[in-house]
Amino acid sequence: MKATLLALSLAAAAGAALPCAAAKEDLLRERIPGVFARAEAQASHLIDAMAGDTKRLPRSWTRGKLFCEDPTGWTTGFFPGTLWFLHAYTGKPEWKAAAEEWTVRLDSARHYTKNHDMGFMFFCSYGNGIKYGGHGDDYKAVIFDAAAALATRWNEKLQLIRSWDWPPFMQFPVIIDSMMNLEMLEWVSKNGGDKNYDRISRLHADKLDRTQFRPDDSVYHVTDWNPRTGKIWARYAWQGACVNGAWARGQAWSVYGFTMMFRETGEKRYLERAKKSADWILCAPNLPDDKIPYWDYYAHDIPAAPRDASAAAIMASALLELSGYVDEPAASRYRERAVDMLLALSSDAYLAADGECGGFLLKHSVGNYPEDTEIDASINYADYYFLEALLRFLGK
Numbered sequence: 001m002k003a004t005l006l007a008l009s010l011a012a013a014a015g016a017a018l019p020c021a022a023a024k025e026d027l028l029r030e031r032i033p034g035v036f037a038r039a040e041a042q043a044s045h046l047i048d049a050m051a052g053d054t055k056r057l058p059r060s061w062t063r064g065k066l067f068c069e070d071p072t073g074w075t076t077g078f079f080p081g082t083l084w085f086l087h088a089y090t091g092k093p094e095w096k097a098a099a100e101e102w103t104v105r106l107d108s109a110r111h112y113t114k115n116h117d118m119g120f121m122f123f124c125s126y127g128n129g130i131k132y133g134g135h136g137d138d139y140k141a142v143i144f145d146a147a148a149a150l151a152t153r154w155n156e157k158l159q160l161i162r163s164w165d166w167p168p169f170m171q172f173p174v175i176i177d178s179m180m181n182l183e184m185l186e187w188v189s190k191n192g193g194d195k196n197y198d199r200i201s202r203l204h205a206d207k208l209d210r211t212q213f214r215p216d217d218s219v220y221h222v223t224d225w226n227p228r229t230g231k232i233w234a235r236y237a238w239q240g241a242c243v244n245g246a247w248a249r250g251q252a253w254s255v256y257g258f259t260m261m262f263r264e265t266g267e268k269r270y271l272e273r274a275k276k277s278a279d280w281i282l283c284a285p286n287l288p289d290d291k292i293p294y295w296d297y298y299a300h301d302i303p304a305a306p307r308d309a310s311a312a313a314i315m316a317s318a319l320l321e322l323s324g325y326v327d328e329p330a331a332s333r334y335r336e337r338a339v340d341m342l343l344a345l346s347s348d349a350y351l352a353a354d355g356e357c358g359g360f361l362l363k364h365s366v367g368n369y370p371e372d373t374e375i376d377a378s379i380n381y382a383d384y385y386f387l388e389a390l391l392r393f394l395g396k
């Protein structure tokens with residue numbers, strides 16, 4: 001941080017053109033109509049590419065190939081959510097019709113209990129249909145079922161929601177991404193559903209706040225718990241580089257998840273954790289000039305390591321929200337970093353050209369580097385959080 005400030009002062013003293021925060025915001029505002037026009041074109045290409053497939057949903061474009069998921073896949077909510085964002089921005093009825101058509105593809109998964117991703121899946125799709133599409137009880141009933149399915153994974157002794165079922169390799173794994181599924185539980189609790197969901201969301205978030213972080217405030221991806229002893233059994237880097245590395249998307253899920261929990265509960269401890277995660281990211285090691293992180297901040301082959309545009313998109317969306325909850329100077333720092341990332345993502349370096357990347361919007365994301373899947377790929381959640389961030393920037 002000190003080095004960055006020094007570099008900025010030196011550049012300013014040398015007369016280098018450093019766009020001020022307001023000028024950067026103006027530039028981003030000018031670019032947004034073009035980005036949404038591109039997003040509309042790309043979504044149309046993707047829908048055309050999936051003609052004849054009435055069941056699955058698009059997930060990524062990897063090494064020139066389209067990958068799709070069945071409705072129980074964890075990323076299935078993002079493409080319907082992207083379509084809801086297109087409707088929210090353009091107001092066009094055809095995007096509402098498309099969003100509805102792709103949202104209801106998830107219906108058959110509404111009782112799925114074999115993973116914890118129901119919040120990602122159902123709140124990004126049906127949730128946005130309520131927020132932007134005027135839907136009510138029809139979509140609410142599906143979200144209530146999805147929340148009930150997620151709640152079956154609660155363990156009262158551990159006070160945690162189990163993320164994955166991978167016995168015997170892991171006993172009771174909990175991942176930082178799990179914070180993202182709590183928004184749906186909070187919403188159901190506030191909208192006539194089971195009040196216990198608010199209790200378990202808070203307890204889950206509290207336990208992660210206490211146990212998922214390193215002393216420097218970076219976050220582990222996976223903590224595996226022993227349900228018999230109630231103690232931590234193991235830590236795993238999993239999608240990160242090494243157990244003491246810092247997986248870029250994990251850091252982003254943390255800022256987003258704890259910011260959201262502060263919004264939903266008003267509890268200052270969640271705001272404090274969100275700020276710590278955000279501050280870690282703002283001063284993170286090995287951050288390239290355009291502020292789009294490598295897939296892990298400690299990837300072994302930096303600067304050749306692939307970037308993760310999805311992590312940047314999630315962080316940008318989260319930092320824009322967080323900037324509204326904190327005092328100066330943190331508010332301006334968070335907002336400016338979000339704008340910097342959105343400017344990079346909306347440039348030709350990251351934005352797919354018309355018809356490129358199989359109809360996805362952003363290039364250069366990483367799904368799972370250690371498993372060698374979706375490396376330097378276009379992935380649906382990068383597009384989703386990028387458009388969400390732009391809507392947040394516009395106050396929509």
Ligand code: GLY
Pocket residue numbers: 177239249367
């Ligand atoms: N939730 C899994 C991931 O972020 O890749």
